[in-house]
Amino acid sequence: MRIDIHTHAFHPKIAHKAVDHLNNFYAVACAGDGTIDHLLAREKHARVDKCVVLCAATTPAQVIPANNYAASLQNAHDEVIGFGTLHPGYANWEAELRRIRAAGLRGLKLHPDFQGFRLDDARLLPIFEAAQKDFIFEIHIGDNTSPEKNPSCPYKLAAILDAFPDLTVIAAHLGGYRMWDHALKALGGRRRENLWFDTSSVTPFVTPGELRALLNAFPHERLLFGTDWPLYDPEEELERLQRMAGLSDTQMEAVMGNAERLFAARGPALM
Structure with a gap:
């Protein structure tokens, strides 16, 4: 089964605003319009069977609406695996974990930079403890800044992985968007049974040699294909990743099939 582990789709009422924000924030021209229909059309064109759609709450008040939307997408589309979200500022997170578990969501997305907290925020520790047996965490890691200033650097992730060996984490962007030298130092050269890596938003910023060094530093059976759609198109990203690597x-x-093994190891097999 071919799976895109890292995509985003927004409610039609706000999709254009979300894409405009991404274009301005990352200084890119998004390949997609941000809607679920466009996403699924492009995945089908690229012969991708399923995609994980990630939802993140930028404020505590958005936690319930974001999780409702993730569940609605998963229920409406067989091709979609919905990931919900939490926020350390959301007080009723334990009840929300029970609710999204009952809804059948398989994972949780955290994006500290966009959500406004640091990955070493002590409020996250009980959330990791409570959620580690039931959910896969997809976490944005890195940014074009120093590790000290970055809310989600690879070193913060390494500390979490060591503290919670039963926590399953997908480190987005090969473990450190725009700080891949630190990803190699913090996460490379050592196999962690609770760590996986996705390839999203990497190939536009590295040389072929740098990409191969990253891929060789991490276990190949732990690599997951991801596009970060609507930023990048599935077909184009597949071609670029294969060519550069x-x-x-x-x-x-x-690589395309590794995600199926991950989900099988962490719950019901995908249909």
């Missing part, structure tokens, strides 16, 4: 068709299909 020098992966054979067999190797590329293995």
Whole structure:
């Protein structure tokens, strides 16, 4: 099964505003319009079977609406695996965990930079403790700044992984968006059973040599294909990743299929 582990889709009423924000924040021209229909059309064109749609609450008040939307997308589209979200400022997080577990959501997205907290925020510790057996965490890691200033640097993630060995984490952007040298130092060269990596938002910013060094530093069976749609198009990202990394068709299909193993290990097999 070919899976895109890292996508975003927004409610039609706000999709254009969300895309405009992404364009301005990242100084890019998004490949998609931000809607679920466009996402699924592009995934189908790229022969991708399923996609994880990530929802993150930028404020505590958005936690319930974001999780409702993630569940509605998963219920409406067989191709969608919905990931919900939490916020350390949301007081009723324990009840919300029970609610989204009952809704069948398989994971939680955290984006400290956009959500306005640091990954070493002590309020996250009980959330990790309570959620680690039931949810996969997809966490944005890195930014174009120093580790000290960055809310989600690879070193903060490494400390969490060591403290919670039963916590399953997908480190987005190969473990450190725009700070891949730190990702290599903090996360490379050591196999952590609770750590996976996605490839989203990497290839536009690295050389082929840098990409190969990153991929070789992490276990290949822990690599997950991700596009960060609507920023990047699935078909274009598949071609660019394979070409720059020098992966054979067999190797590329293995990366595309690793997510199915992850989900099988953490709950019901995907249908």
